[in-house]
Amino acid sequence: MISFNEPIYVEKGLDYITDAIVKNRRLNGDGPFTAMCTKWFTEKLNSKVLLTTSCTHALEMGAILSEISPGDEVIMPSFTFVSTADAFVLRGAKVKFVDIRKDTMNIDEALIEQAITEKTRAIVPVHYAGVSCEMDEIMALAKKYNLYVIEDAAQGMMSTYKGKALGTIGDFGAYSFHETKNYTMGEGGLCIINNEKYVERAEIIREKGTDRAKFFRGEIDKYSWVDVGSSYLPSEMNAAYLMPQLEIAEEINNKRLKLWDIYYKELKSLEEEGQIELPFIPNYCEHNAHMFYIKAKDLEERSALIEYLMNNGIKAVFHYVPLHSAKAGEKYGEFVGEDKNTTKESERLLRLPMFYGLKEEQAEYISSKVREFYKR
């Protein structure tokens, strides 16, 4: 059976965890491995970053820093993971869902303005599959209406928009290091803060509402409770698992891109025959091969294809149930305008196995089985 996902494991992963336990004797947050990861991201992204317990928590930090309050409205796509909405609903916001573009499955930037009201506080673009949203237009709208932009770049590490790393364009950005993502620490994330004026408060929120970070830097002689907050710092063991992946980040990215290119090349003929659709990468985007998806004709054909692949030892999956049609989505959100693409396109989408340990021959084999399905 070819799994849909296997968490990435690189050499040194275990050595670094052992170092955290045996050599450093430091298991709680913000020890040497967290510092190494933080340094790596700071240099890579040229922004202030804080390692977190998840992307969900990084988004929650973004929501607190944006001072989202009960009654505020936040605009996002409905085709996304629950956390995108949850982080803002927790602060009492109402979610306004906007339709996606058919080509990238990202929020349709042309439909955002009609969803803005005097209660709107923020736009949350989700860079689906590590392919960027049209950020220039989103940032222009945010400026015009004085809104925050919190980028859900959970899938976007190593991707860029017009040369800028995803997550560094809006006010705040969030990465995920969940085991299904390109780089992982089991559960974990990164909060990216792109405006210096929010950095101090971000540190406080992450440390249970205390000014402990300042204390450790020797800037104050004792720390205390100064603001709201939670516990958003990950254990050193998790950071130790992530660090060796960062050391070979380019190599990991290239390997994934190679697998992605194999799928694309092997399935191109099916697209030309009009049987399926392949992912679209706009030229303003450099992507990270977070996933490889295809679009079948409809829900029925997709189900048949999943079953066919399963019978051939291949696990393919789909996602997401659009949030506006989920129970909590109906309660906390509302779809603005017409749902032209969200439901229809989400029902056609199928994800093929994609992970660092997948072999090139396996990607070729999987592609051949997809072709075989359509030849029957």
Ligand SMILES: *Cc1c(COP(=O)(O)O)cnc(C)c1O
């Ligand atoms: C994975 C993912 C998340 C959640 O990440 P966690 O680290 O598991 O909290 C949020 N948004 C999107 C788009 C994701 O793909």
